[in-house]
Amino acid sequence: MMRGNDKSKELSRRASRRIPGGVNSPVRAWSAVGGTPIFIESASGARLVDADGNSFVDYVGSYGPAILGHAHPQVAAALGEQARKGLGYGATIELEVELAEKIGTAIAAAEKVRLVSSGTEAAMTAIRIARAATGRTKIIKFDGCYHGHSDGLLVRAGSGGMTLAIPNSAGVPQAVAAMTSVARFNSLESVGGCFEANPDGVAAVIVEPVAANMGVVVPMPGFLKELAAAARRYGALLICDEVITGFRLCHGSIAEKYGVAPDLLVLGKVIGGGMPIGAVAGRADLLDLLAPAGPVYQAGTLSGNPLSVRAGLETLGLLSVPGTYERLDTLGARLGNGLADALKRSGVPGCVNRVGSLATMFLGPNAVCEADDARRSDTARFATYFHQMLERGIYLPPSQFEAMFVSLAHSEADIDQTVEAANQALGALAAA
Numbered sequence: 001m002m003r004g005n006d007k008s009k010e011l012s013r014r015a016s017r018r019i020p021g022g023v024n025s026p027v028r029a030w031s032a033v034g035g036t037p038i039f040i041e042s043a044s045g046a047r048l049v050d051a052d053g054n055s056f057v058d059y060v061g062s063y064g065p066a067i068l069g070h071a072h073p074q075v076a077a078a079l080g081e082q083a084r085k086g087l088g089y090g091a092t093i094e095l096e097v098e099l100a101e102k103i104g105t106a107i108a109a110a111e112k113v114r115l116v117s118s119g120t121e122a123a124m125t126a127i128r129i130a131r132a133a134t135g136r137t138k139i140i141k142f143d144g145c146y147h148g149h150s151d152g153l154l155v156r157a158g159s160g161g162m163t164l165a166i167p168n169s170a171g172v173p174q175a176v177a178a179m180t181s182v183a184r185f186n187s188l189e190s191v192g193g194c195f196e197a198n199p200d201g202v203a204a205v206i207v208e209p210v211a212a213n214m215g216v217v218v219p220m221p222g223f224l225k226e227l228a229a230a231a232r233r234y235g236a237l238l239i240c241d242e243v244i245t246g247f248r249l250c251h252g253s254i255a256e257k258y259g260v261a262p263d264l265l266v267l268g269k270v271i272g273g274g275m276p277i278g279a280v281a282g283r284a285d286l287l288d289l290l291a292p293a294g295p296v297y298q299a300g301t302l303s304g305n306p307l308s309v310r311a312g313l314e315t316l317g318l319l320s321v322p323g324t325y326e327r328l329d330t331l332g333a334r335l336g337n338g339l340a341d342a343l344k345r346s347g348v349p350g351c352v353n354r355v356g357s358l359a360t361m362f363l364g365p366n367a368v369c370e371a372d373d374a375r376r377s378d379t380a381r382f383a384t385y386f387h388q389m390l391e392r393g394i395y396l397p398p399s400q401f402e403a404m405f406v407s408l409a410h411s412e413a414d415i416d417q418t419v420e421a422a423n424q425a426l427g428a429l430a431a432a
């Protein structure tokens with residue numbers, strides 16, 4: 001049981017005086033679930049400890065990077081060693097080359113790689129490359145998918161955009177938003193409609209191959225392959241945003257596992273091992289459009305910084321151990337099946353979507369295949385469920401429209417504790 005949250009309450013009041021909404025990223029604000037966000041004191045393995053000393057099994061995992069669990073000793077030691085060599089130089093180091101080579105070896109489509117400091121930067125750069133390469137302006141994205149907060153991609157955005165019901169951000173000029181057409185995930189008909197509505201041509205289609213920012217939504221069989229074929233037919237580039245899925249669902253690109261070879265890929269999170277990172281990768285002729293090789297400008301003071309690339313290399317090295325992704329899938333299946341059984345036992349309507357170590361339990365709809373299905377979730381009930389789980393020592397993402405992240409540090413006992421807590425929490429919901 002929780003030991004109170006007085007310290008988090010006091011820190012939240014202090015934070016709100018100096019930081020908008022008291023957070024440095026909206027999804028951390030608990031706007032959709034209510035209550036005071038817990039402030040984290042430390043984390044290790046699958047557990048977090050908050051400022052009041054409460055301990056939780058963690059399913060946020062820094063929203064994806066903590067795939068090894070928090071504070072992995074080998075990664076922490078490597079960071080300490082690297083820091084003693086300096087934090088950054090404004091010049092290139094061998095480790096950047098090594099990380100680009102490792103990504104290129106793992107992902108056939110990643111002939112070249114440009115490292116940046118966030119997924120947002122990487123996605124916006126991929127769009128810029130596509131516009132330069134095709135001479136076209138329009139892009140197609142999917143309702144509920146999230147690709148960071150650059151202007152043109154904050155249209156019908158998922159993650160915080162869905163959570164806070166700000167699908168189209170203020171401050172984005174209508175002229176910019178109009179360059180983005182929005183299709184429905186898993187609907188090839190809506191994709192065709194977007195292409196037909198833009199006779200001047202579309203520069204690129206950007207998609208999360210497994211959507212994870214409207215909650216987890218799995219691509220229907222053949223959807224990604226047909227999407228790639230449609231893009232090719234209309235002369236548009238295909239950009240797969242694998243900021244979440246890259247090196248999480250397999251040792252590389254999940255798009256390639258679905259038989260799709262994207263022209264450009266967006267990566268982040270896991271490849272930095274918890275440190276700030278992003279990457280745009282893909283065909284060499286496209287990446288070579290980037291300055292100084294080509295005319296598309298993109299830059300970053302801390303791009304490829306020594307600490308991020310060292311943490312990323314250590315993490316990818318540990319993830320290359322045979323059996324890693326089978327283990328993640330086994331743990332993810334134990335969690336997903338357990339939550340589905342708990343839903344059924346409670347009689348609370350809902351469904352569980354899962355791919356590997358990514359899972360979302362939707363409360364309300366009995367199937368979620370696209371954003372409008374997800375929007376039919378009972379978010380009030382989810383808020384109650386969130387707090388019921390928190391009381392039982394389980395820390396979930398504070399939104400129905402996020403994914404649960406399972407790490408290699410989660411044990412069967414952690415998963416079973418989570419499922420038992422869900423049985424009790426859903427039972428309480430059903431009885432309310």
Ligand code: KE4
Binds near residue numbers: 119123149160278
């Ligand atoms: P960042 O700019 O936050 O590093 O990455 C943006 C991004 C791009 N593409 C995908 C598929 C993403 O999921 C993200 C960021 N994910 C959210 C969680 N759903 C980050 C959490 C946050 O905004 O604080």
